[in-house]
Amino acid sequence: MSQLPIYILNGPNLNLLGEREPEIYGRATLAEIEAECASKAKALGHSTDFRQTNIEGELISWIQEADKQAGGVILNAAAYTHTSVGLFDALSAVSVPVIEVHLSNPYKRETFRHNSFVSPAARGVICGFGAQSYLLALEAMAKLVGGEK
Ligand code: DQA
Numbered sequence: 001m002s003q004l005p006i007y008i009l010n011g012p013n014l015n016l017l018g019e020r021e022p023e024i025y026g027r028a029t030l031a032e033i034e035a036e037c038a039s040k041a042k043a044l045g046h047s048t049d050f051r052q053t054n055i056e057g058e059l060i061s062w063i064q065e066a067d068k069q070a071g072g073v074i075l076n077a078a079a080y081t082h083t084s085v086g087l088f089d090a091l092s093a094v095s096v097p098v099i100e101v102h103l104s105n106p107y108k109r110e111t112f113r114h115n116s117f118v119s120p121a122a123r124g125v126i127c128g129f130g131a132q133s134y135l136l137a138l139e140a141m142a143k144l145v146g147g148e149k
Pocket of ligand 1: 012013014076077078079080081101102103104105106113
């Protein structure tokens, strides 16, 4: 059992899940995804710290904090994925493992979503599986922080 929680960090507009473009993002609310993550993590012997912000700098501060306080980071940076050099720099500065997640598959969507500033600094990427992307990321993270490769 890892002593440190797995941070699950969510970026802008993800607070609107459930009502926001459900044909793309599904009908699950962020609170429902949070609850599913908590129970999945518990089954895997871990705990989670699940957060959302619409503010880029807050996301960056949480990544810095995670380096000392988290066993790993599962990050859905939402739109900042495609825009934020600051996020890339923050991720490059920390050594905690990071898994990038998306509900949708950005590579099937507009070309401006095809670039990610998160991917080059992430251990891996899971996208396109709706809320299940988070659960798959938790399984992968549990193996990483549990010492399995
Ligand atoms: C997203 C994909 C991004 O392109 C978009 O800006 C989001 C959500 C996803 O989870 O599918 O806000 O990260």
